[in-house]
Amino acid sequence: MLANFHFLRPMCLIAIIPAIILWILYSRKTHKSENIWSEHCDPHLLSHLLINDAGNSKNTYLASLIMTIWTLMVLALAGPTWSMYANEVYQKNSARVIALNVSQSMNNDDISPTRLDRAKYKILDLLKDYKEGQTGMIAFSSEAFVVSPLTSDSKTIANLVPVINSSIMPVQGVDISKALQKSAELIKNAGYSQGEIILISDGAPTSTDEATATELAKNGYTTTVLAMANDSTDKSYEKLAQKGDGKLIAFTKDNSDVEQLIANTSHDSSQKMNNKLNNATMWRDEGHWLIWIALVLAIFVSRKGWLNKLC
Numbered sequence: 001m002l003a004n005f006h007f008l009r010p011m012c013l014i015a016i017i018p019a020i021i022l023w024i025l026y027s028r029k030t031h032k033s034e035n036i037w038s039e040h041c042d043p044h045l046l047s048h049l050l051i052n053d054a055g056n057s058k059n060t061y062l063a064s065l066i067m068t069i070w071t072l073m074v075l076a077l078a079g080p081t082w083s084m085y086a087n088e089v090y091q092k093n094s095a096r097v098i099a100l101n102v103s104q105s106m107n108n109d110d111i112s113p114t115r116l117d118r119a120k121y122k123i124l125d126l127l128k129d130y131k132e133g134q135t136g137m138i139a140f141s142s143e144a145f146v147v148s149p150l151t152s153d154s155k156t157i158a159n160l161v162p163v164i165n166s167s168i169m170p171v172q173g174v175d176i177s178k179a180l181q182k183s184a185e186l187i188k189n190a191g192y193s194q195g196e197i198i199l200i201s202d203g204a205p206t207s208t209d210e211a212t213a214t215e216l217a218k219n220g221y222t223t224t225v226l227a228m229a230n231d232s233t234d235k236s237y238e239k240l241a242q243k244g245d246g247k248l249i250a251f252t253k254d255n256s257d258v259e260q261l262i263a264n265t266s267h268d269s270s271q272k273m274n275n276k277l278n279n280a281t282m283w284r285d286e287g288h289w290l291i292w293i294a295l296v297l298a299i300f301v302s303r304k305g306w307l308n309k310l311c
Helices: 010-040 053-078 115-129 154-163 176-189 207-218 231-243 256-272 287-301
Strands: 084-092 095-101 134-140 144-151 195-201 221-227 248-250 275-283
Touching: 010 053, 053 287, 095 115, 095 144, 095 176, 115 154, 115 195, 115 256, 134 154, 134 176, 144 154, 144 176, 176 195, 176 207, 176 221, 195 256, 207 221, 207 231, 221 231, 221 256, 231 248, 248 256
Parallel strands: 095 134, 095 195, 195 221, 221 248
Antiparallel strands: 084 275, 134 144
16 A cells, blocks of 8 residues: 555645644744743743743643644545546547558649648648547558557657658559558457548549448448549549548648548447446545545534634
8 A cells, every 4th residue: 555655746745834824833933932932941940930831831732723623624635546546537438540642743843842741731630620539541552551540649650641652562553442441450450340431542543442342331331431532533432432421521722621531430339339438447535534534523613702812
């Protein structure tokens, strides 16, 4: 127990300092009044003088009691603790994977500076707003590779995004179907039976890609698309998004496309995802015991006129 003893709010202990200062001032005052008689009377006569020693003792007792109450209240406020307890907390049990196309076509500069660079900016904005659930990421061309497994720490993924480029892919080409399957596999391996795939890509999907999106949607894995190209690309991805039970979101120069993605994810989480019950261990604040002791002691200083005796 002593090994685990600490205060939850240690800065509150500063409030003991005024009590110490007041006690020192009171002690000096009492000591000074005694010294006045000592300066004018012989020591052997002091014991015969009419001095209210009982009153002085009572005042000292009362002052000590008040300082004790003060100290107990400060210690209670600081939150002494030495044991832990399990506390049930709820978290949104949502899972999502960002699937980023890093093929050579994403290096086109029709979107400044390039499609890929702008897509990475969008991803960083998304990660800032993903505060609940877990997020993973893959990069794909003709093959899909895991950038990060699902994690509740979006900053981990954000640190990896800037270094992603087309040159890291060993094989060129585009296979959206493999990207969707890899994303669903990532969600499943994290222990989720359903989740959302956010596909960020250009080009045009194939019928195989649409069939994969349809099959995954039946199993609880939806596909939302952020199309990083022109209007014709948007239309080609519209069918895939519909079959994937998701939405097609067109690229915008401002942040409205990111806001749509976040709103869509939040809606899916509240409609399709269950809340997850977790047990979190927390330190037990034992300060209430000191408060009860202080209240009992306060009964003895609540008598009328007692505080005036200290002045």
